[in-house]
Amino acid sequence: MAIAGIHNHHYWQDNPHWRFIFISLVVWLWLVLPSFVTEVSHHTTHSHTTDSAFNSHLLRIWHWQLMVLAMMLPLMSSALRFVVYALPRYRRERSIFSFLLGYLFIWSLAGVVVELFDGLMLHTVFFTDFYRQLLGAVGFLAAGLWCFSYHRRKAMLSCGIGMPLRINGWRAYLDCIHYGLKMGLRCLSSCWHIMAALVIAGHSLILMAIFTVLLIYERACLPAETKVLSYICILMSLLLTLKFLWFSI
Template sequence: MPVKTLVAALRDLPWPLRCASLLGWLGLIALERQLAAPGYCGVWVPSRPGGGWEALLGALWLNPPTLLLPSWLLMLLAMMSPLLADPLRLLWLRSLARKRAQILALFLGGYALVWLAAGLPLHLLGLALLTFSPAPWLAFAAACAAAWLWQTSSLRRHCLQACHRQARLPAFGWPAATAALRYGFAAGGWCVASCGIWMLPPLLAGPGHLPLMAAIGLWLLLERRRPDIPPPAQALAAPLRPAGRH
């Protein structure tokens, strides 16, 4: 049962990752309360959607990437921490005790850098959808449709499976450090490729972006725990296949 699997996944999370995720959610809630006008990712919505390039430039001026950096970092902490249990456990077991903190820090640094780099194009895409759409709900619907189409693709399935690849991790010297950093880059890259598009709908969900982020985070955790779950389109089509054909 998916619910039992999800409960087991949450229960089995190491306590540091639970605390990190909780701190991220508390930070997002605190940041939400400090904002005067909830809207684009809790920041701002163009007063006249569909305004074209001038509206987009105005949106970029009012919402520079640096303004969203704190919320993006908190989002990473809240949503991505539970997804890192397996790679961090692997690094913990395959690293020397005296070098363990350094190895973990290098991995997390590489992982976070990839997600930070992905935040800028997602930010620009979200603002573009919002400013060129006739209505905010159309921008949100377009983002959900794009995420769903990617969710059902075989290429996305390949990216999800790549998230479970275990890297070769030397135990000594610079090879251990560089391998941990490369592992962080690779894990972050495959994670962005598989689920980065799901960060777009919350950017356009207005005041409801936090509950939507929580729902997406739980679904992503369930997927990581059960990578054998077929894409929704394949699951719906399975009963329609003739017997004996796969």
């Protein structure tokens, strides 16, 4: 029993991506709780009626962070394994934390920009849920076309590139933060269009789940071998356009 316990302990240390997949699942459970979904939907959809614009901006930024944890952490399996295998075992936990610190910092900055822009749209006089469908259609069309671009394929391929990491001293943790920043920029350059389209379309949990599965599938197959994500984005744009036209009649 003791040997089995030690073996299991080493397995979780050598495969840290499973714990972050578990964290991602916990975030998904949190998002789908009816009371939480109702609260987010109420504040996100009707934030122009609240007394505090600052609080509504914070709520949207918080929801962006949850989107990143739910959708992006499963895509970081290879990077996390790289950090684990490149460093001594006694440094692994702090190294993983340092990596995630840099990675989430990039996505946090992007979230502030995207959510403030979305908040400004919500506060315009002419903006309604009716026009959000049209903007969502435009966003998904742009995302689908961007998926075909050379720059996006290059960004996707760069997500699997590591970097030299020092194994001694406090500079080892700085290297992990640096690697997290680089991976955050690479991941942002390859997935920003999907995240932005989801925000513009209204933070739909169903769409988030669909595109999380598609991003994982694409990461496994590489963008050079599959165009499913591009086609689904264009299809989603068509569906939202038809929905807009149907209700505008």
